[in-house]
Amino acid sequence: MKTVEEIIEILKNRISDKRLYHSKCVMNSCIKLARIYGIDEKKASLVGIAHDNAREMSKEEWFDYCNKHDIEISENEKLNPVLLHAKVGANIAKDEFGFSEDMVDAIKYHTVGHVPMNSLSEILFISDSISEDRNYDGIEKFRKLAEENKDKAMLEIIESTINLMIFRNKDIDKNTIELKKYYLNKINQKNK
Ligand SMILES: [Fe+2]
Numbered sequence: 685m686k687t688v689e690e691i692i693e694i695l696k697n698r699i700s701d702k703r704l705y706h707s708k709c710v711m712n713s714c715i716k717l718a719r720i721y722g723i724d725e726k727k728a729s730l731v732g733i734a735h736d737n738a739r740e741m742s743k744e745e746w747f748d749y750c751n752k753h754d755i756e757i758s759e760n761e762k763l764n765p766v767l768l769h770a771k772v773g774a775n776i777a778k779d780e781f782g783f784s785e786d787m788v789d790a791i792k793y794h795t796v797g798h799v800p801m802n803s804l805s806e807i808l809f810i811s812d813s814i815s816e817d818r819n820y821d822g823i824e825k826f827r828k829l830a831e832e833n834k835d836k837a838m839l840e841i842i843e844s845t846i847n848l849m850i851f852r853n854k855d856i857d858k859n860t861i862e863l864k865k866y867y868l869n870k871i872n873q874k875n876k
């Protein structure tokens with residue numbers, strides 16, 4: 685499996701400095717959350733640095749890559765091809781970086797989510813929203829929640845994503861809706 689340093693060298697030729705900085709910030713957040721929740725720190729750092737490796741490919745490149753590698757494209761991905769950077773990036777992480785299946789899943793599910801998600805996937809999903817390079821109203825609340833209660837952080841981030849999609853008049857991916865239900869149930873069960 686490639687190391688963080690090796691992946692950074694590869695990424696320098698594939699993504700902008702700004703996105704590489706974002707990836708490093710996501711990596712740092714993943715490491716922090718991995719320590720809190722008892723998740724493998726090495727895997728956390730690797731998925732963090734690698735998660736957006738395919739983000740700057742063109743629409744044509746994403747579609748081509750999916751066709752060549754037999755990756756299924758959903759209706760929502762046809763309408764919003766940028767979402768494909770998750771599936772394509774996951775496949776590259778498997779083939780080129782030698783990532784294990786749980787790590788590949790984390791990258792695959794980092795945009796719209798998926799039910800179920802392993803804990804590595806959860807901390808990547810959360811970290812992508814709360815990383816140091818991001819700044820929006822309410823981010824401090826998410827950062828605090830992320831360190832206190834992973835499930836509640838997931839739910840709040842999913843809800844804010846859904847609200848943003850509604851505001852932008854965009855379709856909400858069915859995986860995201862399923863995921864919201866999943867965490868609502870999970871939190872309600874625990875409160876019983
Ligand atoms: Fe991404």
Ligand SMILES: [Fe+2]
Pocket residue numbers: 706710735736812
């Ligand atoms: Fe990202």
